[in-house]
Amino acid sequence: MNPKSELDRELEALLGAEPSAEFVSRVKKRIAKTPEPTVWNAYWTVFAAGAVAATIVLAVFLAMPHRTDLPGGIKPLPDSAMLSNVPPTLAPPASGSRNTAAPRNPVLLKAVKEPEILIAPEEAAALRRLIRGDSSRWTGLSNSLDFPSAVSDISVQPQRVPAIAVASNESIEPISIEPSISVASPKGVTQ
């Protein structure tokens, strides 16, 4: 007797159980209660999944910040770096108090909300002083460029140039330059 075939036969007998006679009819009754597998549902499911995926992709694309690429190693300054030295009149309202107070100067506020520009804080401060017209620490170019009046005020006085004194007992020895290597050839001597 082959034990392997006996084992196989035993397994087949063990697993050869039969369902009851009413099993198929019970399953049919059960699936009659479940919603029918409509083709509409299948198509609509695929269509809805596609629409949702397209919406998500579009939303992500629109939400991405459109910044120009900066050279490697340069990081854009945070907004706070630009606005730290801005006087209260120029600074936009805090996010928490957005609806509490109206902006004082919409034009200046709009200028502050321009896209970020990489600029040193000192230069930014100087530009802000220029915009404010702070003439106490700024030399206006208009005064310097007023040529007719400026030229008329200038009076040129001749000045005497001091004589150059040369010591007579000092002599400069001539410098002699000699060739370091000379090569003789049929065409002549080359150095």
Add this chain to the structure above:
Amino acid sequence: MHEYTETITGALLSMEQDLKLEFEARLTECSTLAYRVAYSVLRNSESSEDVAQEAFARAYSNFARLRDRNSFRAWLVRMTWRLAIDQLRADRRRSAREAVSTVTEAVQTPAQNVIARERATRLWQAIDALPEKLRIVVVLAGIEEHDTREVAVLLEVPEGTVKSRLFHARQRLKEMLQ
């Protein structure tokens, strides 16, 4: 436009009717297979029928989405197996399992009946002790005399893998039954 809509609707309704008829044919064809797969795990007639019924209900709900209808048997077998495993875990404490099998039905004398019952119990215990990957191969090979190619199709694994697993499973069963 209205005629066009009616044509499409009629075609879809006809497809749904075909779908239902096709599923009923599959149900008649695979009902015993689903029941035996569930029975190999649960070893209880009522529970096995319930699990197989649930598997058919789920299969019916998703039948329209099944692209390859030829893989229905494999799909149903895997779904039934998973449901049966879940059911077994839920009923782990339930100790009263039916030990009646067709082996005992063929036996005639009471003494032989007891021996066969013991043998069947030991075989079930050995099957239960197998890892799941080996167990399902043994069960599917034992059900309806599936050959290795058919088991490979049902499990969607290479035939060589099925042969290897079947060999190891038989070795272990023999060791445990000795």
